[in-house]
Amino acid sequence: MNIYRSIQEVGFDKKTALTIGTFDGLHLGHQEILSVLKNKAAEKGLRSFVVTFEPHPRTVVIGLGSPLHLITTIEEKTELFEKAGVENLLIINFTEEFSQTPPEVFFREYIIDKIGVTSCIIGYDHRFGKGRDGGEDIIRGLAAANSFDVTTVGAVQIGDIIISSSKIRHLLFEGETGLVHKMLGRNFSLLGHVVKGDQRGRLLGFPTANIRLSNKDKIIPGVGVYAVKAEVEGTAYNSVMNVGYRPTFVTGELTIEVHLLGFDGDLYDKEMKVTVLERMRGEKKFISKNDLIEQIKTDIQKAKDFFNN
Structure with a gap:
């Protein structure tokens, strides 16, 4: 797996299947996104690409004094991405200045202009950009103007419980390890x-x-x-x-x-x-x-x- 720490290191290639997110825990919901990403890449002959952030955006947005309670560190996530078959990983340094980037500007400057994209895969609740103002509607608008397709992956559930990083954190605090392991898939x-x-x-x-x-x-x-x-x-x-x-x-x-x-x-x-x-x-x-x-x-x-x- 190619690991990039700067957008300047990434070579442009329009033939890219890409997803973006924090992916804390890399739980079954995240794994479903990666599965769709890999399938899209294989089906269309594209490179697979994940864009994530370090430190966790909450460190900057909420403040350094606020506890994060990470399910997975960046080292653990990197290892899990590689095991999942991701070919390329960009880890963006999430700073206070970067947090002020409007969603359209981020997606255009990083994804469309620098990385390149033919297929974009996002989770059903994905938010990005300044104030978390960006979502599926903005990405689909950019897709129509820049000739790439968008696939939204729905929630993954265990019974009637939607798997999420916040739910897993709550269960860990409660010591409910059995359900945690089911949600993580490990x-x-x-x-x-x-x-x-x-x-x-x-x-x-x-x-x-x-x-x-x-x-x-x-x-x-x-x-x-x-x-x-x-x-x-x-x-x-x-x-x-x-x-x-x-x-x-x-x-x-x-x-x-x-x-x-x-x-x-x-x-x-x-x-x-x-x-x-x-x-x-x-x-x-x-x-x-x-x-x-x-x-x-x-x-x-x-x-x-x-x-x-």
């Missing part, structure tokens, strides 16, 4: 580095890896205990993850701790990918240390049963 994952903690897990007899996320804006699932796969240096381990504020010890700080089943070794400073499989329970406060230890034993056994089934 398991949700986190990437980070193992950092020094307070050694509390080791003192309790269950050493944990404390994870610092590689991207501070990455969404963290709701507090609770999860069965996960932890991948370190190419090896995946059955594991238990705790996300929470450790109310038994009143630390007040949200932590991500992973206990690798059957692992005995040094993980400090190593990169770890954590793939979430199932939420086993919510967060609890325990009266005594012994009660906590018994619960940890129960969680570990429950995780082992999960992996053995």
